[in-house]
Amino acid sequence: MDFSDLALSSKILAAVAEKGYIKPSPIQEQAIPAVLAGKDVMAAAQTGTGKTAGFTLPILELLSRGNKAKANHIRALILTPTRELAAQVGESVATYGKELPLTSAIVFGGVKINPQMMKLRQGVDILIATPGRLMDLYQQNAVKFSQVEILVLDEADRMLDMGFIRDIKKIISALPVQRQNLLFSATFSPDIRELAKGLVKNPIEISVNPENSTAKTVKQTVIPCDKKQKAKLLCHLIKENDWQQVLVFTRTKHGANRLTRDLEAKSINAAAIHGNKSQGARTKALANFKSGAVKVLVATDIAARGLDIDQLPQVVNFDLPNVPEDYVHRIGRTGRAGADGFAVSLVSADEHKLLEDIEYVIQEPIERKITEGFAPVNELPPSRPIKPFKAKKPKKVKHTHNEHKDGQRSSNSATGHKPKSKNTRHQVSGQDKASNKKTGKPVARKVHPDKAKQQGKKDPYSASR
Incomplete structure (x- = not known):
């Protein structure tokens, strides 16, 4: 099958051909006809399989047939978990829809909100947004949802991991009931299926890869080493193998900054990208990495699903991730669109349990050299013998929101304990608690004389007067 067989307009097909694509990927081949038919879709495919084009192409086709968006209104809403992913989707929409009379905008936190509000005033056909910033704009009446025809949750599992469930539910409740819903995710975890119950209606379910599987085009290797030797070993590997473009993942922001300084000290051009960096710094670092001005991009997991780099040859796990599923998304940055890729993990003895968890999730041992x-x-x-993988049951937790430096919202799980009753009649004061602890006996509460008389009780202080 070719793209020309998918009932897309000549203008969209020309834009696709200009990018050098002739045949759709498996996820595109199944998703595009379903979206064009107006069906709700749940689609799961590993990173790098073309999920973004799987929904942007048919959305562009559908919207090009309708009316323009009114002032402050939008017609299609695409929610993403991170700034980088929002920018990537926005770039895809702009590329494939450049010959169409459609407008698009990208909104996320960490940058000034006024320019985004100005953009929305004219009305936007396609809005790509992170949940936190979208809620800010909605609460300020800068964006209205009554014209929304299509909702897309992109990387839905990542949004749940980042604690956006409450914002997502608020946004969904504000949308028109009659709309098309598209849920794209790397996995169909139990949590995703729980979310889908209240979102999609009679969906077409598409899954082109087993859950948490890694691409066959990516060769994976574990290099055992001592923790203190990791930076030196990475420099050796880069120079010895003449790596020209390497994406390196660290567990923490401070670790990313420290490793970047170590690489620069060895005359290796490097840049760090993480949540503490300004949006301008992150955009510049990524642009320099793509152009080749920077050889090594050091990132935390915030970039694991938001980076779209053509023909990225090499990914290095400087630290193994705490969440084993994140390993799949990290190495999914390489070996994309059928190209060969290489993923190297530098693993110290204290990380062996994390390695075991990763091998359990991907259901295969990783070669050690x-x-x-x-x-x-x-x-x-x-390595130990690998037991068959069992999916986790969905968690039922409550979330509370806090603003963080990425301009979006994170959440902390509640403890599960029932809140204290507002009725404090049976509670004792701090002084009473101290007495109880000291004597081990209950202490009678003192009652004000006037209140005692009102209640028809004996004045406790009368004997001493």
């Missing part, structure tokens, strides 16, 4: 001159003093335990 020791680099000459970097054999670890503390050996990495050998």
Whole structure:
């Protein structure tokens, strides 16, 4: 099947051909006809399989047939978890729809809100947004939802991981009941299926890869080493193998900054990208990495699903992720669109449990190779037999929101304990607690004389007067 067989307009097909694409990927081949038919869709495919074009192409086709958006209104809403992913989707919409009379906008936190409000005043056909900033705009009446025809949740599992469930539910409740719903995710976890119950209606379910599987085009290797030798080993690998473009993942922001300084000290051009960086700095670092001005981009997991780099050859896990599923998304940055990719993980002995969890999730052992001159003093335990993977049941937790530096919202799970009753009649004061602790006996509460008389009780202080 070619793209020309998918009932897309000549202008969209010309834009696709200009990008060099002739045949749709499996997820595109199944999703595009379903979206064009007006069906609700639940689609799962691993990173790098073309999910973004799977929904942007048919949305452009559908909206090009209708009326323009009114002032402050939008016709299609695409929700994404991170700034980088929002920018990537926005770029896809602009590229494929450049010959169409449609408008689009991208809104996310971490930048000034006024320019975004100005953009929305004219009305926007397609809005790509992160949940936190969208809620801010909605509460200020800068965006209205009554014209929304299509809702897309992109990387839905990541949005749940980041605690956006409450914002997502608020947004959904404000949308028109009659609309098309598209849910795209790397996995169909139990949590995603729970969310889908109140979102999609009689959906067409598409899954082109087993859950948490890694692309066959990515060769995976574990290099055992001591933690203190990791930075030195990475520099050695970059120079020895003449790596020209390397995406390196660290567990923390401070670790990313420290590693960047270590690489620069060894005359290796590097830049860091994480949540503490301004949007301008993140955009510049990514642009320099794509152009080749920066050889090594050091990132935290905020970038694991938001980076779209053509033909990225090399991904390095400097630290293993705490969440094993994130390993799949990290290495999914390479080996895209059928190209070969390489994923190397530098693993110290204290990370062996994290490695076991990753091998359990992907259901395969990862080859181990020791680099000459970097054999670890503390050996990495050998791989254990891998048990069959069992999906986790959906968690039922409450979330509370806090603003964080990314301009979006994060959440903390509630403890599950029932809140204290507002009725404090049986509670004792701090002084009473101290007496109880000291004597082990209950202490009678003192009652004000006037209140005691009103209640027809004996004045407790009368004997001393």
